[in-house]
Amino acid sequence: MHRIVVLALSEVVGYDLNIPPQVFSGARKDGRALYDVRICGVDDRPVQVSYGYEAKLQHGPEALAEADTVIVPGTRATAPRHHGTLSAELADALALIPDDARVMSICTGAFVLAAAGYLDGRRATTHWAHAGDFRRLYPRVELDENVLFVDGGKVLTSAGLSAGVDLCLHVIRSDHGSAVANRAARYCVVPPWRDGGQSQYIERPLPADEGSTAATRAWALERLGEQLGLESLARHARMSVRTFSRRFRAETGMSARAWLNQQRVLHARHLLETTTLPVDRVAAESGLGTAASLRQHLNATIGVAPLAYRRTFARP
Known part of the structure; x- marks a missing residue:
């Protein structure tokens, strides 16, 4: 069974955190679960979740060493989000990921992958509202905030929030075919494929200036x-x-x-x-x-x- 480890970093975005276990649990074939999804932190302490609650996790960073796929959900972690760096604790945790593991991000989890160097020279995406900060911190990444997700083979990134659902369904489709992915989508009561990209959701107001034109x-x-x-x-x-x-x-x-x-x-x-x-x-x-x-x-x-x-x- 393919093992997926979700790395929760305080403050983790609660919606993003719950997408992988929910979507991948719906991927089944002949009644058999196709993915084993586990959630871990960088230590054994509860993880602060956005909007006022904590999550007590069943696994510590050692779970990363046994991962076939690692997913980093959206986070407000200060070092990658504001300084373009990793804390020593996070860097040590990421070092446990096997070299042949697939690595994914949801929303602002892309800041973590970029800080770790996974996205250098690659095309990637993140939430459109944070594209400016991302470009400033990680100029070596080819950012495209107009798409729902980017499949770079072993490194995949998704746009804001619900785009994580699109990416997880895409991965199931790539791993096991459309029939399995469609069943997982029906179980989650979401469309198996969304037309278009993230750009359809971006607010683009007319500049409120008093220029001569x-x-x-x-x-x-x-x-x-x-x-x-x-x-x-x-x-x-x-x-x-x-x-x-x-x-x-x-x-x-x-x-x-x-x-x-x-x-x-x-x-x-x-x-x-x-x-x-x-x-x-x-x-x-x-x-x-x-x-x-x-x-x-x-x-x-x-x-x-x-x-x-x-x-x-x-x-x-």
Whole structure:
């Protein structure tokens, strides 16, 4: 039986901590459990869990030496989260992991793997809200906060919180096939596969500034379904195209065309969430033209087709 050891580090995120034992316990074949999941700490003391309670664990760090897979859930541990380092106690625990073991993280557990050097030169992900801190602390890691998980073979990382479910189901699917993974998903009452990536959940508000192109941006937001070119935007702002382009980029960090496309996609998402308009009508009213164009833009931006997005996010 494949042995999974979950390493809980104070303060461990309680939701993340419970994902692996819950999901992997649902992976069975011919009535036989396929995984033995154990939870350990770096010592024998109870582990502080986020939001006000402690967990008394059945195993100490010695369990790591017998692991086929090690999973690090999200944590608020100070050294990896804020200083890019490991405490001596944590470093000693990680040194017990066999060289051939698979190593995984959920959410901010990626900070621990990065501090230990597992992610150097690799593509990885973590919770989108902590991407800035991660890049600052671990510049040698190729971070992609737009995906739900990254499978790097022996090293796997998942995005925030519920993305840990997606990663665990992916691992079951890779180890034992779709039928076993689908049964585990049904047991947990979750979809066996989620369309798209983490980027569909990222908040991207319009910058609240009073720059010289702010009035034109507000004007454009009321006319997204119209043909708006750089010339018409510059004319509204009473600037030359060259001056408008330079100031627009200085104020928003992107070109006027890229900003306009972003706002049109955001408006299309809003219409998909809050109306029952046909997809081609959503495309027209958001200024993206055709249903095919909307599909292309939505897939490029958040990796989801319009109807799949509506099924997930439509509001009653």
